[in-house]
Amino acid sequence: NVRANGGVRLVTGGAGLSVGGQPVSAGPNVLTNHEPNVALGSLTLSGNLNLPIPAVISSGGSLLLYADSSFNFFAGQYAGIYITSGQANTAVGVYAMSGDVNGDALTGNYNTANGFNALQAISTGSYNTADGANTLGALGQEVASMTGSNNTANGYGALAENTSGR
Numbered sequence: 001n002v003r004a005n006g007g008v009r010l011v012t013g014g015a016g017l018s019v020g021g022q023p024v025s026a027g028p029n030v031l032t033n034h035e036p037n038v039a040l041g042s043l044t045l046s047g048n049l050n051l052p053i054p055a056v057i058s059s060g061g062s063l064l065l066y067a068d069s070s071f072n073f074f075a076g077q078y079a080g081i082y083i084t085s086g087q088a089n090t091a092v093g094v095y096a097m098s099g100d101v102n103g104d105a106l107t108g109n110y111n112t113a114n115g116f117n118a119l120q121a122i123s124t125g126s127y128n129t130a131d132g133a134n135t136l137g138a139l140g141q142e143v144a145s146m147t148g149s150n151n152t153a154n155g156y157g158a159l160a161e162n163t164s165g166r
Helices: none
Strands: 055-059 062-067 073-075 090-092 112-114 129-131 152-154
Touching: none
Parallel strands: 073 090, 090 112, 112 129, 129 152
Antiparallel strands: 055 062, 062 073
């Protein structure tokens, strides 16, 4: 047993912490140092949260938030999940700009997608704006990737089957 008035700080070499061969879950007052996993019931910050680049937050094993040094930002389950080399893309919404249609990963630049499935089929298109569920190349994903550039679609299903138009 370890007891201390004011708390105890345990530092390990990143291999995890165990007692008697059993893993230890972090309680409400635990500071870790390079631990691979920490289980917390809740977390309240009184300061900043500094994440590495790329910054990734998952929920239930699914990508929820992603930001990288190429100025890409994705928020929503599976949003932008298959980005490979595109830059300055922004997607907000479930499956927004998720790419990977017929094996084509996202390499387009300066695209914005807001809404469920918005720009879902994008691969190499650039300078596109899609606002609304199933907009701009979202429904054509079964047959072709969205490669068009300089398109704007607003409203549910707008330009949904556009794949290469401009």
